[in-house]
Amino acid sequence: MTREEIQSEILRIFKEEFEITNPGLDENLTEKYDFDSIDALDLLGEIETLIGSSLTREEKKASMEIRTINQICDYIEELAEKRPL
Amino acid sequence: MENRVVITAASAITPIGHQRQEIIDSLVNGVSGVKELRDDRLLSGYVESKVFGTVTVPMEFDFERKFRKTMGPVAYYACQVVKEVLEAAGLDNAFISSGRLGVAFGSTHGSPTVQRDIYRTFFSNSREGFSSVGAVDYLKSMVHTTAVNITKMFGITGRVISSSTACTTSSQSIGFGYEAVKYGLQDAMVCGGADEYDTTTVAVFDNLLACSTEFNHTPHLTPRPFDTKRDGLVVGEGAGALLLENYDLARKRGAPILGEVIGFACNNNGGDLILPNMNGITETIRLGLENAGIGADQVDFVSAHATATKMGDVAEAMAIFRALGDSPLVTGLKGYMGHTMGSCGVIETILTLYMMEQGFVAPTLNLDEVDERCAMIRHTGTLRESRIRTAAIQNFAFGGVNTCLLIRDFH
Numbered sequence: 001m002t003r004e005e006i007q008s009e010i011l012r013i014f015k016e017e018f019e020i021t022n023p024g025l026d027e028n029l030t031e032k033y034d035f036d037s038i039d040a041l042d043l044l045g046e047i048e049t050l051i052g053s054s055l056t057r058e059e060k061k062a063s064m065e066i067r068t069i070n071q072i073c074d075y076i077e078e079l080a081e082k083r084p085l
Numbered sequence: 086m087e088n089r090v091v092i093t094a095a096s097a098i099t100p101i102g103h104q105r106q107e108i109i110d111s112l113v114n115g116v117s118g119v120k121e122l123r124d125d126r127l128l129s130g131y132v133e134s135k136v137f138g139t140v141t142v143p144m145e146f147d148f149e150r151k152f153r154k155t156m157g158p159v160a161y162y163a164c165q166v167v168k169e170v171l172e173a174a175g176l177d178n179a180f181i182s183s184g185r186l187g188v189a190f191g192s193t194h195g196s197p198t199v200q201r202d203i204y205r206t207f208f209s210n211s212r213e214g215f216s217s218v219g220a221v222d223y224l225k226s227m228v229h230t231t232a233v234n235i236t237k238m239f240g241i242t243g244r245v246i247s248s249s250t251a252c253t254t255s256s257q258s259i260g261f262g263y264e265a266v267k268y269g270l271q272d273a274m275v276c277g278g279a280d281e282y283d284t285t286t287v288a289v290f291d292n293l294l295a296c297s298t299e300f301n302h303t304p305h306l307t308p309r310p311f312d313t314k315r316d317g318l319v320v321g322e323g324a325g326a327l328l329l330e331n332y333d334l335a336r337k338r339g340a341p342i343l344g345e346v347i348g349f350a351c352n353n354n355g356g357d358l359i360l361p362n363m364n365g366i367t368e369t370i371r372l373g374l375e376n377a378g379i380g381a382d383q384v385d386f387v388s389a390h391a392t393a394t395k396m397g398d399v400a401e402a403m404a405i406f407r408a409l410g411d412s413p414l415v416t417g418l419k420g421y422m423g424h425t426m427g428s429c430g431v432i433e434t435i436l437t438l439y440m441m442e443q444g445f446v447a448p449t450l451n452l453d454e455v456d457e458r459c460a461m462i463r464h465t466g467t468l469r470e471s472r473i474r475t476a477a478i479q480n481f482a483f484g485g486v487n488t489c490l491l492i493r494d495f496h
Contacts, residue, residue: 019150034151041220042154 001080006073013046014069025069040064047076053083089332090266091495093340096169097325097435098162098279100138100422107142109439111421112447113468117305118422119319127201128284134296136304137287138321138423152238155224157196158281162324162428163231164238167275170326171239174340176273178240185272187243189262190232190279190326191254193427197283199226231279243271249427252390253351253482254278255325256430259490260349262329272331279324280426287320293359295394296320308393308424309451310417311402311459318392319423325431342495344438347475348377354485361397365487366404370477373489374408379475381409384491386446386473387462388433390481391417392424401479402459409477416465420450430480434490441473441494 001009007025014020020033029035044063048054055063059079066072097103100118101111111118120139122129129135146153146161156164167190171181180186194200199222206218224230229247236245244265248257255278262274280286290296297317300307309315335342350372354365374381387405391398398417405415418433425432440446448465455464478490 036151038154038220038224045219 003073003077006076007069009050010069010072013043017042017046023069028067029069030067051076051079051083055079086269087267088269090263090329090346091332091335092327092343092346092438093330093335094170094174094328095326095343095435095438096166096173097323097432098140098142098144098166099323099425099432100140100321103142103144105439108436109443112436112440113445115450116421117450118321119304119307121301121304122284122287123282125284128288132284132288132291132296133298134287134291134317134319135301136297136307136319137282138319138323138425139282140322148238152234155221155237156234157199157225157230159192159196159279160225160230160234162281163190163192163277163279163326164234166277166279166324166326167235167239170275170328174328182240182242184242186241187245187262187265187271187274188232188235188241189246189248189258189265189274189276190235191229191248191258191427192231192279193249193251193254193286194283195226195228195230196281197285198281235275241275250484250486251482252424252426252429253480253486253488254427254430256478256480256488256490257351259327259329259346259431259434260351260488263346263349266329266331272334274329275326276329277324277326277431278427280322280428282322283320286426290318290320297393306451308419310389310391310393310420310449311398311455311464312393312452313454313456315393315395315398315456317394318419321423321425323422323425323428323432325428325435327431327434344441344495345493346490347379347493348373348491350376350489352487354487356485358484361400361481362485363400363404365485366401366479366481367407369487369489370404370408370479373477373491377491379491382412383475384409384413384477386437386476387413387415388437388476388478389415389417390479391419391449393417393419397481398456399458402462406461411461411463413463413477414446414465414469414471415462416447417449417452418447420452430478430488430490434478434492437473437476437478437492441476442496444470444472446471446473
């Protein structure tokens with residue numbers, strides 16, 4: 001997947017699953033959209049579906065500091081380096 | 086110091102209607118909310134009882150996702166009736182979040198629909214299925230899911246009481262809420278209960294041979310409290326909420342007062358967890374009168390628990406006669422909608438408030454011929470114009486729990 005494809009999929013997930021439409025790529029999702037820890041865990045489930053494999057415990061822990069769409073895309077790209085997407 | 090406790094708002098979602106006027110119309114016109122059991126592709130094909138007290142009114146829950154995400158169906162019901170109660174009461178947001186308003190709300194199971202999905206994952210034998218257990222499934226299915234979704238949605242920061250005692254869940258909510266305001270622990274309490282459509286409850290009672298089975302093709306003719314042809318209870322769904330307030334504070338803010346809670350009692354039979362117990366019920370009513378500081382002669386209406394089981398109705402009728410005599414009118418409101426489980430106490434309280442306000446007493450639906458073993462009390466056989474001044478609302482639950490609420494007219 002290209003960066004653009006990843007970003008497009010993440011924005012789709014945010015619209016369909018979290019009812020957040022077109023957030024700014026560097027906006028703090030927690031501060032601006034009340035995106036909380038429960039949402040973050042649900043997002044990890046969506047990412048697992050997107051990449052077609054389960055995340056390890058360490059990979060999940062590594063996601064906890066993520067706050068923006070761009071950081072989510074970075075995170076998925078890092079996951080992609082360890083497994084084919 | 087003891088405070089007087091008044092009811093300043095009420096709302097219910099029931100098999101016989103959602104809003105106040107729909108419910109009153111159903112009571113006046115003898116409309117039943119019992120329908121054929123829906124096919125759930127799991128249990129409905131096995132249970133013998135094919136009827137259910139069903140909420141059929143279409144409802145749109147316009148809750149934001151940040152609230153919806155931790156709700157199963159039971160919490161939707163709970164938050165909807167509380168939303169309507171808070172809107173009707175006109176409480177300002179500063180008071181709601183002041184810590185002086187608490188919540189007493191419960192359900193029988195949390196959300197059985199969500200629990201069923203979790204079990205499906207457990208037994209799917211699939212590793213992929215594991216990830217389908219969502220982060221919020223516990224929040225949706227835990228026993229206090231109704232109470233805490235209410236606190237979250239409305240920003241309530243006071244006490245939280247979440248009883249889960251099956252059929253006495255919401256009568257305990259009202260009773261414990263009443264005590265919290267009476268003794269000055271809170272200025273106001275949102276009280277109630279909810280239960281969603283659930284066939285596992287039908288299966289449980291069906292296996293105990295306690296469910297109605299003879300009227301599967303004529304659902305509106307069952308349950309039949311106190312009737313010779315009664316053949317068991319009908320499980321139902323619904324929700325109800327009341328706002329209880331310190332009388333002085335309610336009067337100060339000019340709140341409309343629907344009724345006053347003047348007494349509450351709760352006890353246990355101290356033995357069998359299933360069988361009804363005449364002595365336990367009698368004692369609950371007597372304790373309720375003592376708590377209210379009134380004599381039996383002041384009670385002019387009884388909302389009986391009356392689930393329409395063979396033994397339960399007889400034990401309750403005998404207990405009513407022993408504690409209150411044959412003067413008060415007695416109605417089994419479950420005849421209209423079945424047994425709405427955790428919400429039955431609050432729904433039956435709200436229906437009683439509506440009858441107080443409107444000056445009528447609804448008859449026990451489907452009571453065509455009184456069982457002679459239940460005949461010693463004064464049944465409401467037909468719709469009556471009658472002023473209810475003091476009502477006793479009785480509920481009994483598996484586990485031997487009994488409650489009696491005493492409500493007084495305030496009009």
